[in-house]
Amino acid sequence: MQFSRSVRTLVLVGWCVAVVVASVIPAPAGGVASPGAFVVGLDKLVHFGAYGVTAFLAAFALGARDARGLAVAVLAAVALGGGVELVQATLPTRTFGLGDLVANAVGALSGALVYVAVERRVWVTDDE
16 A cells, blocks of 8 residues: 555654653653663653654654655654753653663664565555
8 A cells, every 4th residue: 555745754753742741741650660761661662663664663754765755754754853851851751861772772663674674565656
């Protein structure tokens, strides 16, 4: 199935809005369990997954077909994650986490690699 650039972009924007909203609302009581910085806990897996999907969808929206397009997708996802972490540092119910930034970046890179694995088979068309 093929999707236009407009549809791909709309999906990306919707996902990014959902990630930002979920990242700034008060955390659940007790938060998401994490054993500590740089240790893989549930919260790091959530960060990994959220920014993996973000980079995948960014590459999808761009119709990335080369390293430059993939780099833009990964950098956009990492920038979004970094911005969210900076905003969280100002919120009374959230905290800034270096481990979260690392999980975001590793997830974004992984999402781009998954995109590469499936891009040749489905989705991208250049017709507008």
